[in-house]
Amino acid sequence: MAKRKARGRTMLDRVNNASTSHEDTEITPPILDALVDSNENTSPSNTQKVTLLIAIKYNKSNLKRTTNNFINKTSRGNAYLEKMVLKNSDFYKKPCSLLDIVVKAFIGHIAYVISSNGISPTNLCQHELVTSIVVGRRSHVAKDKIIEMVIPVVLGTKPKSSKGHSAVLLDEDRILIIKGNSTSDDCFWFLEVNTTFVKEQKKRFETDVVAWSRGVIGEAEIPIVISGPSGVGKGTLISKLMEEFPSMFGFSVSHTTRAPRTKEQIGVHYHFTERSVMEKDIEDGKFLEFASVHGNLYGTSIEAVEAVTDKGKRCILDIDVQGARSVRASSLEAIFIFICPPSFEDLEKRLRARGTETEEQIQKRLKTARAELEQRNSPGLFDHILVNDNLDTCYKNLKKLLGINEGAETTLLPELVEVPLEHTVSKIDQKILINCGNAEEENSSSSMFLLDLSSIKGGAPGRTRGLNLHIVEPSIYGTKMLS
Numbered sequence: 455m456a457k458r459k460a461r462g463r464t465m466l467d468r469v470n471n472a473s474t475s476h477e478d479t480e481i482t483p484p485i486l487d488a489l490v491d492s493n494e495n496t497s498p499s500n501t502q503k504v505t506l507l508i509a510i511k512y513n514k515s516n517l518k519r520t521t522n523n524f525i526n527k528t529s530r531g532n533a534y535l536e537k538m539v540l541k542n543s544d545f546y547k548k549p550c551s552l553l554d555i556v557v558k559a560f561i562g563h564i565a566y567v568i569s570s571n572g573i574s575p576t577n578l579c580q581h582e583l584v585t586s587i588v589v590g591r592r593s594h595v596a597k598d599k600i601i602e603m604v605i606p607v608v609l610g611t612k613p614k615s616s617k618g619h620s621a622v623l624l625d626e627d628r629i630l631i632i633k634g635n636s637t638s639d640d641c642f643w644f645l646e647v648n649t650t651f652v653k654e655q656k657k658r659f660e661t662d663v664v665a666w667s668r669g670v671i672g673e674a675e676i677p678i679v680i681s682g683p684s685g686v687g688k689g690t691l692i693s694k695l696m697e698e699f700p701s702m703f704g705f706s707v708s709h710t711t712r713a714p715r716t717k718e719q720i721g722v723h724y725h726f727t728e729r730s731v732m733e734k735d736i737e738d739g740k741f742l743e744f745a746s747v748h749g750n751l752y753g754t755s756i757e758a759v760e761a762v763t764d765k766g767k768r769c770i771l772d773i774d775v776q777g778a779r780s781v782r783a784s785s786l787e788a789i790f791i792f793i794c795p796p797s798f799e800d801l802e803k804r805l806r807a808r809g810t811e812t813e814e815q816i817q818k819r820l821k822t823a824r825a826e827l828e829q830r831n832s833p834g835l836f837d838h839i840l841v842n843d844n845l846d847t848c849y850k851n852l853k854k855l856l857g858i859n860e861g862a863e864t865t866l867l868p869e870l871v872e873v874p875l876e877h878t879v880s881k882i883d884q885k886i887l888i889n890c891g892n893a894e895e896e897n898s899s900s901s902m903f904l905l906d907l908s909s910i911k912g913g914a915p916g917r918t919r920g921l922n923l924h925i926v927e928p929s930i931y932g933t934k935m936l937s
């Protein structure tokens with residue numbers, strides 16, 4: 455540790471010395487000066503795949519830089535340093551708080567600035583991680599290095615307040631953010647900048663888009679989409695599954711504009727909402743899918759799916775066939791099951807016996823049901839079709855295809871560990887070494903973790919699953935797996 459620190463200082467000094475002329479440059483938001491341009495010796499000849507991350511602490515009184523810690527890694531072995539200069543410009547509506555830690559990652563010509571504390575022109579979220587994206591077109595660089603700044607549309611639930619974080623550029627698609635002072639269930643976040651989902655959203659919004667996805671330790675299974683005509687027994691089957699395996703499954707609570715039924719609870723069965731509110735949220739990209747069913751709007755919010763995954767549970771979605779089609783077309787990986795009635799007459803009987811709809815509504819549902827039943831064999835849409843004739847038999851078949859054995863164990867949540875504010879990270883292929891030891895102690899072995907990202911799945915919209923976290927035990931040159 456001590457060695458790494460000393461080497462870092464030397465490299466930073468070199469850049470400082472090589473570029474002192476930039477010290478006084480007045481810099482436009484967001485306060486970046488890509489000094490690397492003036493220092494070709496340390497910058498790679500072309501900057502297509504370079505990671506550069508520096509965390510700097512700023513002092514409230516005079517905003518002087520004090521280098522706290524930096525990590526310098528490149529995916530090609532090339533390395534260059536870049537310095538950030540922070541000026542107390544008009545850009546800041548308020549003075550910097552005591553410690554602002556800024557982390558920046560370059561992907562090609564784009565610099566992603568991830569700040570802990572309000573480094574954003576809007577400066578709205580003082581205590582939230584705020585994402586700004588800065589596009590610096592280095593080929594057109596004149597005096598001022600940064601010629602364009604873009605605040606992207608930020609999708610997904612953001613990480614909550616953090617005093618500091620480090621970051622690792624994983625590939626050209628996503629940046630891993632490690633929050634300090636957090637436990638491992640809320641510590642690992644992915645800022646997706648160019649994944650398939652983000653690319654789709656960029657087209658949709660016609661602007662820059664980034665998306666947050668929380669990393670979940672362990673092998674959470676992919677979500678289950680259950681579809682089928684109204685009254686076939688979807689809700690009944692889902693309730694049985696959740697009652698028998700409460701720690702294994704969680705229900706994605708949809709939004710709907712329809713009125714609640716007598717026994718339905720807000721936030722449990724549905725989030726009942728106004729059409730105008732829901733339409734605005736859809737417009738803002740908060741929904742994974744939505745559809746107009748029987749004259750009402752129904753939709754699955756990204757947050758609804760994330761809320762289940764965050765609890766380490768497997769998410770179940772009860773959605774209509776249009777919704778299933780949208781999810782299939784999206785980047786959310788899932789298993790798709792269609793529940794079929796033994797006959798149309800049985801379906802009608804069940805709908806009537808349920809007694810929750812007026813005759814007019816029943817007629818609407820039956821009409822839709824015919825169309826839905828026709829689509830069950832639509833190529834590539836459903837993975838399984840289950841006939842719900844005898845309820846117990848159908849339930850057994852459902853459990854079988856989900857791979858649940860009789861008397862299955864409930865899911866064990868992984869042991870939690872804490873990553874402190876002060877930590878360093880390094881990356882070797884898909885493995886991230888997180889050193890939380892005291893920098894002054896050479897053999898601070900007690901808090902070193904290895905985060906293995908080689909089997910990650912999912913991602914925005916929704917969580918990134920399959921992270922494996924190990925405690926590194928240098929004394930025996932081994933690791934202990936936590937997930």
Ligand SMILES: Nc1nc2c(ncn2[C@@H]2O[C@H](COP(=O)(O)OP(=O)(O)O)[C@@H](O)[C@H]2O)c(=O)[nH]1
Pocket residue numbers: 681682683684685689708709712743744745747752753754772773774775776777778819
């Ligand atoms: N696309 C989509 N469909 C949904 C969603 N939530 C519920 N649905 C579907 O909307 C339809 C009507 O649901 P509901 O009003 O609860 O009536 P029920 O199916 O007769 O109990 C059903 O086919 C549900 O699967 C959703 O979030 N998205």
Ligand SMILES: Nc1ncnc2c1ncn2[C@@H]1O[C@H](COP(=O)(O)OP(=O)(O)O)[C@@H](O)[C@H]1O
Pocket residue numbers: 682683684685686687688689690691804805807808842843844845846848
């Ligand atoms: N296999 C079955 N045989 C007879 N009735 C059933 C069966 N499965 C469900 N039901 C009943 O049918 C009605 C509709 O079921 P429900 O779960 O509400 O359907 P959905 O959620 O698909 O609209 C309910 O009254 C339920 O008790």
